[in-house]
Amino acid sequence: MNPALTPAQLSFLRSRAHPLEPTVQLGKAGVSEGFLRVLEDALKRNELIKLRLGRRVEVDLKEVAAKVKSHLVHKVGRIVVLYRPFAEPQIVLPAPEA
Secondary structure (H helix, E strand, O other): OOOOOOHHHHHHHHHHHOOOOOOEEEOOOOOOHHHHHHHHHHHHHOOEEEEEEOOOOOOOHHHHHHHOOOEEEEEEOOEEEEEOOOOOOOOOOOOOOO
């Protein structure tokens, strides 16, 4: 996984994620192998995805992001944004500030 994202990069990704609809849902079964496969497939198709958490789901989002080698960009309510750049990124992030 790439180094940590800067606040400016996180802000940029949040703005790019705003119009997206959640593509994956984490339900009461929790973080299972099946869920991780679906999440992995979603990240293979898109660099930036939204994930919806079920009402009574308690999960360590940083751990989930680490399992699929992605960055936890944002969480608001039950919506989570994950980012994992492609080998040749389609989303060009702002340069880190020196």
